[in-house]
Amino acid sequence: MLSSVLRKKIVVAIAITALALGFRLFLALHLPNDDDDDGKFYALIAKNLLDHNGYSGEEEEPYVPTYVRVPGYPLVLAGLFRVFGRDNQIAVRVVQAIVDTVTCWMVALLAFAWTPTEWELEERRRAMLIALALAAACPFTAIYASTILTESWAMLLVTSFVLVATNAFRIDGYNKAARWWLAAGVLGGLATMFRPDNAIFAGGVGILLLANGLLKEIHRRRVEGSIQVGSTLLGCASLTLGFAITLTPWTIRNARVFGIFQPVAPANANMPDEFASFGYIAWLKTWVDDERYVGPIEDSLNLYPIPVDRIPDYAFDSADERQRVLSLLDRYNNPPKRSPDLSTDDDEEPDQPTVNMTPEIDADFGEIARERIARNPIRYNVVLPLKRAAAMWFDTHTQYYPFQGEIFPLSDIDINAHQQYWLLLFAGSTWIYTIAAATGFLTMMQSSSSRLWGILLILLIVPRLAFLAAQEHPEARYTAEFFPIVAAAGGLGLAALIRRKATFKGKKSTDWIKARYKRLAAAWSSSTHR
Numbered sequence: 272m273l274s275s276v277l278r279k280k281i282v283v284a285i286a287i288t289a290l291a292l293g294f295r296l297f298l299a300l301h302l303p304n305d306d307d308d309d310g311k312f313y314a315l316i317a318k319n320l321l322d323h324n325g326y327s328g329e330e331e332e333p334y335v336p337t338y339v340r341v342p343g344y345p346l347v348l349a350g351l352f353r354v355f356g357r358d359n360q361i362a363v364r365v366v367q368a369i370v371d372t373v374t375c376w377m378v379a380l381l382a383f384a385w386t387p388t389e390w391e392l393e394e395r396r397r398a399m400l401i402a403l404a405l406a407a408a409c410p411f412t413a414i415y416a417s418t419i420l421t422e423s424w425a426m427l428l429v430t431s432f433v434l435v436a437t438n439a440f441r442i443d444g445y446n447k448a449a450r451w452w453l454a455a456g457v458l459g460g461l462a463t464m465f466r467p468d469n470a471i472f473a474g475g476v477g478i479l480l481l482a483n484g485l486l487k488e489i490h491r492r493r494v495e496g497s498i499q500v501g502s503t504l505l506g507c508a509s510l511t512l513g514f515a516i517t518l519t520p521w522t523i524r525n526a527r528v529f530g531i532f533q534p535v536a537p538a539n540a541n542m543p544d545e546f547a548s549f550g551y552i553a554w555l556k557t558w559v560d561d562e563r564y565v566g567p568i569e570d571s572l573n574l575y576p577i578p579v580d581r582i583p584d585y586a587f588d589s590a591d592e593r594q595r596v597l598s599l600l601d602r603y604n605n606p607p608k609r610s611p612d613l614s615t616d617d618d619e620e621p622d623q624p625t626v627n628m629t630p631e632i633d634a635d636f637g638e639i640a641r642e643r644i645a646r647n648p649i650r651y652n653v654v655l656p657l658k659r660a661a662a663m664w665f666d667t668h669t670q671y672y673p674f675q676g677e678i679f680p681l682s683d684i685d686i687n688a689h690q691q692y693w694l695l696l697f698a699g700s701t702w703i704y705t706i707a708a709a710t711g712f713l714t715m716m717q718s719s720s721s722r723l724w725g726i727l728l729i730l731l732i733v734p735r736l737a738f739l740a741a742q743e744h745p746e747a748r749y750t751a752e753f754f755p756i757v758a759a760a761g762g763l764g765l766a767a768l769i770r771r772k773a774t775f776k777g778k779k780s781t782d783w784i785k786a787r788y789k790r791l792a793a794a795w796s797s798s799t800h801r
Contacts, residue, residue, distance in 0.1 A: 280396055284379075284403060291375050291407030295368035295416040302417050303364060304671045308570075310419030316340065317348035318358065326524075338525050338533055339540040343464035344421040360419060367423040368416040372407075374423075377430040378755045379403035382762040384437045385711075387718035394770055402762020405704065410697065411668040412754050418671055421465045422751045428462035429472055430755040433731065436476045436510075440483070440723060445502055449509040452480075456513020464517065467535035469752065471738055473514055475730035480506050483723060548572060548628050550637025554596075555743035557643040557651055558586040560658040562666065563677065565744045573628050576604040588646060595639060599632050660740035664705070666747035667697045708757040710764030728760055 273281070304310075312328055319327045319334055326342065327334040348363060355362035382402030386395040406412070415422035432455055439451035459473030484503025518534045525533040529543055541547040555569055567581045577600050587593035606627035644651045669675040674693040676685065684690045708728075715725035732753055739749050 276393065277396075280400060283400060287400070287403050287407050288372065288375070291403075291413075292368060292372045294407070295371050295413050296365065298414055298417045299364035299368045300361070302414075302671075302673065303360070304418045305360075307418060307420060307671075313340065313344050313348060313421075314358065314360070314419055316345040317352055320345065320349040321352060321357065336528050337542065338529060339536055339542065341464050341467055341536050342521055343461065344424060347424060348419070363419060364417055370427050371413060371416050371423045374412070374427045374430050374755055375403055375406040377427065377434055378406035378759045379762070381430060381434045381437065381756070381759040382766075384434065384441075385715060385721060385724040385759060385763055386766070387715070388720040389718065390770070394766060397769065398763045398766035400762075401765045402759050405707070405758040405761050405765075406755060409704070409754055409758055410672075410700065411704075412751055414671045415748075415751060420748075422748065425462055425465040425469060426752055426755050428458055428465060429469055429752050430759075432458035432462055432472060433476070433727075433756060436480075437724065437727070439506065440480070440727075445505055448502065449505050452506045452509035453513040456510040456515075457517050458513075459510075460514040460517025463514075463535060464521065466752070468735060468738060468749070470514075470535065471735040472731055472752075473510070475734050476727070477507060477510055479723075479727055479730050480510065546630065548633045548636075550633040550635070550640065551628060552743055553640035554636040554643075556655075556741075557640050558583075558655070559743050560655055560745070561662045562744075562746050565746060569744055573626060576626055588643060592639065592642075595635070599635055602632055603628055656737065656740040659742075659745035660736050663739060663745045663747050663750050664736070665698070665701055666750075667694045668701060668747055668750075669694060669697050670748050704754065704757050704761055707761030707764045710767060711760035711762070712764070714764055714767040715760075728756065731756055 315330065316326060316328050316337070319325055319329070323334050325334050326336055326338075326345070328337045328339065329335050351363050351366060352358060379399045379402045383395055383399040386398050390398075412422070412426055415426075435451060435458055436455040439448055439455055442448040442451055455476070456473070459470070459476070462469040462472065481503065484500065484506065488500050488503065522532065522534040525531060531543060539547045539549070539552065551572065552569075555564075559565070559568070564581065564583075567578050571577060579597060579600055582596075587596060603626055606625075606629075667675075667677060672693070674685070674688040674690050676683070676688075676690050676694060678684070678694045678698060684694070712725050712728055715721040715728070736750070736753070739745070
């Protein structure tokens with residue numbers, strides 16, 4: 272028989288799950304987003320897989336193969352298109368709404384696994400329910416059900432990977448733990464096949480597995496005088512094997528088709544024979560500190576003119592440097608026109624490039640970047656990454672909503688879209704989730720039974736956030752994969768606050784009863800001696 276308390280928790284869990292699914296279905300069906308170029312490219316690859324049996328991002332023959340996107344999401348899209356109809360994006364969004372609801376339960380289970388073992392079962396279940404509610408209500412993650420982007424699937428795989436890795440840490444037996452670590456490696460590899468930077472999650476877990484195992488063996492040697500590293504090495508090998516197995520087919524395909532070793536997608540999404548503007552990107556890394564510059568200054572490259580008036584003053588260290596940059600951008604924005612070919616009778620004018628980033632312009636940008644880095648290495652290596660990390664984490668996270676935008680400057684607030692309310696609400700929600708997760712981290716670190724999970728939380732967030740902050744495109748959507756983990760830690764943190772309050776009240780009530788008893792006893796004693 273289930274107790275009445277457990278029955279209530281089950282009812283609450285079902286209600287939260289229904290609300291989570293309903294919220295995501297509403298976003299998927301009423302706020303679909305079709306404007307993202309990445310989404311269109313993923314869908315194009317998927318349709319080429321179905322129509323031409325080739326992994327290509329071309330719209331016309333000969334459908335040249337590509338490797339600029341890892342294959343996880345295009346394969347999922349191709350499968351859904353085959354089942355529900357070619358280019359049926361409504362079905363894709365509905366499926367993603369279901370996938371993200373499943374992720375909410377992965378978050379709940381993770382919060383339960385991370386709770387200190389000394390907590391009562393009811394307290395651990397409370398943490399589980401709170402984490403489920405936080406994940407279900409999180410608008411930053413739910414919105415990706417409405418997009419044709421990798422995030423919904425990546426969040427499910429990352430959270431599942433962390434949950435399986437957590438269980439693997441808790442198992443003592445060699446063979447059984449090895450199986451769990453192998454499964455964790457496969458999930459980590461699958462997450463990487465949806466977003467290449469998710470490999471950093473697997474790296475963080477691997478570092479903790481190795482460090483924790485070695486520390487245990489050092490302690491064992493001090494106490495028992497022996498050392499056994501077999502379990503740790505077997506776990507590391509199993510994790511690595513599972514990860515490598517998942518990446519192997521894509522790596523072999525790229526080696527056969529392109530003759531190169533490319534286990535994931537290239538950092539700059541360029542093909543082997545394609546010119547990439549490394550110098551220009553290096554220059555962007557020396558000053559870009561906010562997402563507002565990504566669209567007009569980077570994503571527009573070789574498509575549209577670069578708006579000089581959008582570049583802030585701190586992008587230049589001197590008047591001379593400003594003039595050099597403006598001159599280069601003028602050459603890019605106004606390329607020389609090609610002369611017509613007089614040897615032909617064709618009266619048509621040749622296509623003239625509207626913009627053109629040449630290797631010469633790119634090399635000059637690279638030279639300016641090297642000068643700026645040498646002039647102020649602390650700014651480049653410390654200050655800018657910290658600013659980019661803060662900008663990504665504490666963004667409003669309103670991307671793909673009708674009211675998306677930034678709070679500052681206030682003069683840009685769109686009153687008609689009610690940004691004055693929505694942006695503040697979302698910014699406040701970011702702080703609530705962050706503070707709740709920080710409370711969960713402190714709770715884990717205060718207990719010897721959950722301290723390992725606190726360290727795991729740091730290794731899951733800090734290395735990948737540092738990697739993202741080192742790039743020139745600090746886009747807030749890249750932090751989406753953090754928030755299921757944040758919600759799990761936040762559920763634990765809020766449950767700890769409730770537990771502490773209940774303990775305080777119980778202690779206060781006990782003290783009051785004791786004091787009351789003493790007063791009654793003193794009064795009784797006084798009356799009997801009269």
